[in-house]
Amino acid sequence: MDRHQSGINRVVNFSAGPAAVPLPVLEQAAAEMLDWHGSGMSVMEMSHRGKEFISIAEEAESDLRALLAVPSNYRILFLQGGAILQNAAVPLNLLRGRHTADYVNTGEWSKKSIKEATKYCTVNVAASSEDRNFTYVPPQERWKLSKDAGYVHVCTNETIGGVEYQWTPDLSELRGEAPLVADMSSHILSRPVEVSKFGLIYAGAQKNMGTAGLTVVIVRDDLIGHALHVTPSVMDYKQQADAGWMFNTPSTYSVYIAGLVFKWLKSQGGLAAIEQMNIAKAKLLYDCIDDSGFYVNPVDKADRSRMNVPFRLKDEKLDEEFLKAAKAAGMVQLKGHRAVGGMRASIYNAMPVEGVERLVSLMREFEAKRG
Numbered sequence: 001m002d003r004h005q006s007g008i009n010r011v012v013n014f015s016a017g018p019a020a021v022p023l024p025v026l027e028q029a030a031a032e033m034l035d036w037h038g039s040g041m042s043v044m045e046m047s048h049r050g051k052e053f054i055s056i057a058e059e060a061e062s063d064l065r066a067l068l069a070v071p072s073n074y075r076i077l078f079l080q081g082g083a084i085l086q087n088a089a090v091p092l093n094l095l096r097g098r099h100t101a102d103y104v105n106t107g108e109w110s111k112k113s114i115k116e117a118t119k120y121c122t123v124n125v126a127a128s129s130e131d132r133n134f135t136y137v138p139p140q141e142r143w144k145l146s147k148d149a150g151y152v153h154v155c156t157n158e159t160i161g162g163v164e165y166q167w168t169p170d171l172s173e174l175r176g177e178a179p180l181v182a183d184m185s186s187h188i189l190s191r192p193v194e195v196s197k198f199g200l201i202y203a204g205a206q207k208n209m210g211t212a213g214l215t216v217v218i219v220r221d222d223l224i225g226h227a228l229h230v231t232p233s234v235m236d237y238k239q240q241a242d243a244g245w246m247f248n249t250p251s252t253y254s255v256y257i258a259g260l261v262f263k264w265l266k267s268q269g270g271l272a273a274i275e276q277m278n279i280a281k282a283k284l285l286y287d288c289i290d291d292s293g294f295y296v297n298p299v300d301k302a303d304r305s306r307m308n309v310p311f312r313l314k315d316e317k318l319d320e321e322f323l324k325a326a327k328a329a330g331m332v333q334l335k336g337h338r339a340v341g342g343m344r345a346s347i348y349n350a351m352p353v354e355g356v357e358r359l360v361s362l363m364r365e366f367e368a369k370r371g
């Protein structure tokens with residue numbers, strides 16, 4: 001545990017999400033809590049249609065556009081309902097009269113997306129890594145796209161399995177005409193992205209963009225306006241786009257926090273700079289795992305996630321003892337997802353390199369004692 005200058009104890013937080021928020025963002029939010037910029041109000045007390053919040057919203061949107069270099073023919077929507085709601089919103093909006101959608105299955109989050117989509121259309125699993133327990137990304141040459149799919153869906157970072165696309169799919173190489181849709185919840189803003197390769201990108205905010213309650217959708221203009229007539233209005237991209245994503249009350253405080261995170265990212269040098277830090281942090285941890293005879297990560301090296309690093313100990317009977325030692329050293333939320341067990345260290349943008357260094361020292365000490 002670290003004593004912050006305010007006298008408050010702060011842990012090193014490896015949570016997969018809701019996850020650690022950059023400390024300067026929390027400090028600024030705390031300083032502005034009672035009176036935002038002389039308005040005499042907290043952001044959470046503002047009307048979403050008042051000039052104060054509108055200025056926060058516009059700045060957040062334009063900062064995100066700049067950070068990700070989102071082209072002008074894409075809309076950015078700050079919605080609610082989480083990535084899980086997008087699993088339904090995507091087929092409802094993007095099938096556009098077609099009856100099939102292609103999905104690449106790389107793990108637990110892909111499976112959830114597939115399950116939801118089957119309510120609305122026939123799902124063609126274009127490729128799957130289930131044959132090797134979701135430890136790799138199926139190469140694009142092996143994807144079997146259907147002829148008339150409404151879209152092709154991928155999860156570009158599997159938060160539970162720790163599998164990440166280190167390349168951008170290019171459907172034009174497969175002569176596919178369907179737009180590419182990506183769930184980027186757990187690695188958005190961790191690296192630059194070629195947005196123009198995608199028809200739609202969605203992500204929950206609670207890992208790399210701040211707090212839960214905000215879902216970012218980035219969608220190409222021509223894909224807006226085709227929702228099935230039964231689509232709930234709040235999920236219809238056109239109704240939300242036309243209303244400046246205020247068809248209903250947005251998650252105002254989460255938008256504000258995301259806006260502060262975007263400013264923090266800019267101050268770090270933007271996505272190219274944060275990517276270098278993320279590469280360095282992930283390398284520290286994977287090198288520690290690979291150099292040991294005690295810890296194992298099962299994912300193919302080329303497809304390992306920089307954000308979520310699952311690992312097992314030589315003997316799972318030692319798991320509890322490891323977690324206890326970590327907690328005693330001020331490091332928390334390292335327990336792996338219940339679907340896979342073991343450990344998982346989520347090291348999003350807000351995790352400083354010192355946090356990873358501390359984990360690596362603990363792992364080495366623990367191995368020396370128990371290995």
Ligand code: PMP
Nearest residue numbers: 082083084109159183185186204
């Ligand atoms: N997709 C991915 C890749 C995720 O990591 C998560 C959350 N862990 C979700 C979807 C679901 O997000 P939410 O609970 O915010 O709907």
